[in-house]
Amino acid sequence: MHKVKVNKNYHGVLSVRDYDCIKGVKLGGMQVVHNGKIVLEIDPEGLNMALRNNPNKANKSKFPPFNTYKLVDFRYSKEETESKQTTLL
Numbered sequence: 001m002h003k004v005k006v007n008k009n010y011h012g013v014l015s016v017r018d019y020d021c022i023k024g025v026k027l028g029g030m031q032v033v034h035n036g037k038i039v040l041e042i043d044p045e046g047l048n049m050a051l052r053n054n055p056n057k058a059n060k061s062k063f064p065p066f067n068t069y070k071l072v073d074f075r076y077s078k079e080e081t082e083s084k085q086t087t088l089l
Helices: 018-026 044-052
Strands: 002-005 013-017 030-034 037-042 071-075
Touching: 002 018, 013 018, 013 030, 018 030, 018 044, 018 071, 037 044, 044 071
Parallel strands: 002 030
Antiparallel strands: 013 071, 030 037
């Protein structure tokens, strides 16, 4: 399982670089960490589907060796992971 740390949550979307997704496929899945917590666990089939259906354009890195990469977006909602009240008191 490949772990990726994501710092920004932009309108409920966490963006991961495509080479991290490919590494996650090879290692049997990927965990996305945001604010020190694992917020998403994605299996290899989900990663392959996200890579195939990725509409984002390629970006060029600012640092040497200036490789290109694409951002793969995953939707994330805090409400799905945080339970407000599971049982009545």
